[in-house]
Amino acid sequence: MAEELKDWFDGAFFADLAGAVREQHKPFPEQRFLAEARDGLEALALMARLERAAALLARHLPPDYERALAIVLAVTPRYSGHFRALLGPAFVALCGRHDAARSLEALRVMTRHGSAEFAVRHFLKDDFEATLAVMRGWAEDDDHHVRRLASEGSRPRLPWSFRLTRLVADPGPAIPILERLKADPELYVRTSVANHLNDIGKDHPERMLDLVSAWDRSDPATAWIVRHACRSLIKAGHPRALALHGFGEKPAVDLRALAVTPRPVPWQGVANLSFSLASFGNVPQRLAIDYVVHFVKANGATAPKVFKLRVVELAPGDVLPVATRRSFEERTTRRHYPGRHRIDIQINGVVCGGIEFDLLAP
Numbered sequence: 189m190a191e192e193l194k195d196w197f198d199g200a201f202f203a204d205l206a207g208a209v210r211e212q213h214k215p216f217p218e219q220r221f222l223a224e225a226r227d228g229l230e231a232l233a234l235m236a237r238l239e240r241a242a243a244l245l246a247r248h249l250p251p252d253y254e255r256a257l258a259i260v261l262a263v264t265p266r267y268s269g270h271f272r273a274l275l276g277p278a279f280v281a282l283c284g285r286h287d288a289a290r291s292l293e294a295l296r297v298m299t300r301h302g303s304a305e306f307a308v309r310h311f312l313k314d315d316f317e318a319t320l321a322v323m324r325g326w327a328e329d330d331d332h333h334v335r336r337l338a339s340e341g342s343r344p345r346l347p348w349s350f351r352l353t354r355l356v357a358d359p360g361p362a363i364p365i366l367e368r369l370k371a372d373p374e375l376y377v378r379t380s381v382a383n384h385l386n387d388i389g390k391d392h393p394e395r396m397l398d399l400v401s402a403w404d405r406s407d408p409a410t411a412w413i414v415r416h417a418c419r420s421l422i423k424a425g426h427p428r429a430l431a432l433h434g435f436g437e438k439p440a441v442d443l444r445a446l447a448v449t450p451r452p453v454p455w456q457g458v459a460n461l462s463f464s465l466a467s468f469g470n471v472p473q474r475l476a477i478d479y480v481v482h483f484v485k486a487n488g489a490t491a492p493k494v495f496k497l498r499v500v501e502l503a504p505g506d507v508l509p510v511a512t513r514r515s516f517e518e519r520t521t522r523r524h525y526p527g528r529h530r531i532d533i534q535i536n537g538v539v540c541g542g543i544e545f546d547l548l549a550p
Contacts, residue, residue, distance in 0.1 A: 196271055197237035199226050205241065205275075208266050212259045213249065221248050235348065242278035253283055257294055264301050273302020281307035285314055292322050296329075299337045306349050308341035316354055320361055327365045332374040338365045339380040345387040359388045363399065371409045378413050385417030389429075393421055397428050422476055423494035425537025435476045439535040440469035441502065448531060452546035456518055459545065461531060462511040467502045475500050478534040481514060484527040484547065494534065516547055526550075 202225035210216040225244055232240065249256035257280070264276035276298040284291035288311055295304040311319040326338035340346065342362040344355040355362055362384070369381050389396040396417065405411040414432075421429035430436050446463040453459045467473060477497040482490040495514070502508055514531075516524050526549035532542035 193271065194232065194234040194237055197229075197234070197241060199229065201272065202226065202229075202241070204266075205263070208263045209245070209249070209259060212262045217248055238274060238278055241275050242282045245275075245279050246283050253287055254290065257284065257290065261294060261297065264298050268301035270302065273298070274304075274306065276302070277304035277307035280304075281310040285310060288315060288318065292319065295337070296326060296334055300331060300333045303333070303340065304337055305340040305343075305346060308337065309346065309349055309352060312342065312352055313350075316361075324364055324368075327368040332372070332377050335369060335372060335374070336377045336380045339369055339377065339384050343380075343384045343387050345390065356391055359392060359395070366399075370403055370413060371407045373409065378409060379416070382413045382416035385413070386420050389417065389421050393426060393429070397421075397432065401432060419496070422537065423478060423496070423534075425534070427537070430476070430537050433476070434474040435536040437473065437536065439475055439538060439540065440467060440473060441475070441535060441540065442466040442468060443533055443541040444507075446533065446541055446543050448543055448545045452548050453516060453529075455516070455526065455548050455550045456524075457516055457548075459514045459516065459531075460511070461514060462509070463533060464507055464509045465502065465535070466507045467504055469502075469504055471504065473502045475502055475535055476537075477510065479512070480532040480534055480539070480542075482530040482532070483522075484525045484529055486523075486525055488525075488527065490530065492532075 202222055206216070206218040206221050206225075210218050221244055225240065229237065245256070245260065249259055260276050260279050264273060267273040267275065277295055280291045280294050280298070284294070292308070292311060295308055298304050308319070308323070320342065323338045323342055326334045329335050342352065342355065342365060344352050344359060366381055366384060369377055372378050372381065385396055385400065400414045400417055403410050403414060405414055418429045418433060422433065422435065427436070442465070444464045444466055447461075449460045450457070461479060465475070465477070476499050478494050479497055480492050480494050482492050485491055497510065497512060500508060518524060524547065526547050528544055529547055530542050530544045532539045534540070
């Protein structure tokens with residue numbers, strides 16, 4: 189992904205940024221900024237380019253933080269709704285940690301254009317209690333971008349960022365944020381709350397389940413959050429998470445005609461997976477159907493990854509055909525290696541059978 193997205197911060201972007209900054213601050217050394225920005229740029233990945241942009245602004249804007257921040261705030265809306273808008277928060281995290289009150293207010297404004305979730309974590313690291321108190325206030329904000337920042341910025345295990353070790357050890361201080369947002373009308377906010385809860389479930393599954401079990405799931409917004417919050421625990425076959433969502437019983441099904449085609453799967457090809465489930469139960473069954481791919485790693489060992497398939501109600505005697513496709517195309521988010529792979533079919537957390545196949549070498 190990074191190799192594709194890095195071009196958001198290409199030479200043309202830096203030229204546009206330099207011109208926009210100079211409109212706000214006439215002494216800005218546009219040509220020097222551009223020369224430094226483009227030097228070795230091609231070798232840098234996405235986040236390194238973002239960091240370079242923030243560092244070059246810090247180098248060439250006025251040394252007075254309040255003046256420099258005003259210029260960055262004025263430029264930030266130019267990139268609204270795009271990953272490039274993370275430049276403003278990155279500048280704040282780099283230059284403004286000595287002035288937390290001013291900086292946190294700037295992040296509250298900037299997050300409406302591009303999320304400040306990465307930047308705010310530096311302030312949590314510096315002064316956890318004071319920053320989290322501000323973020324609890326953000327959870328009450330009228331703007332859903334700000335409410336979302338309260339949840340997303342305090343996630344214990346936010347991807348592409350460092351872990352908040354205090355919240356990994358004890359998620360309790362951030363729970364008031366989640367309680368406030370547990371029925372938020374905006375999907376953008378609810379998705380963050382669910383992801384935050386999913387983070388908690390990785391370290392404290394029982395505590396997370398205690399929390400969501402007490403919530404009123406007759407509210408559709410809350411029910412949606414709880415379903416998505418439990419996804420990792422359901423994939424892992426956690427009995428209590430399965431039971432919470434009606435998947436508590438061992439599946440009374442026969443797995444039939446499990447097949448992968450073609451066999452072997454060609455390099456960068458597609459594996460077509462098909463099978464059927466026949467119910468031999470006496471009552472209808474609610475089934476969470478997943479499949480587990482045991483991917484070959486660089487050292488020849490395998491590592492499992494669970495993929496969601498379907499949730500179904502299967503009546504006594506019913507036979508359900510299931511089919512899906514798994515691409516083995518090379519991506520920057522997943523490297524593939526040739527060799528013997530395996531796919532297991534997992535129903536309500538129970539592996540009901542599997543099949544092996546080879547992925548050919550290039």
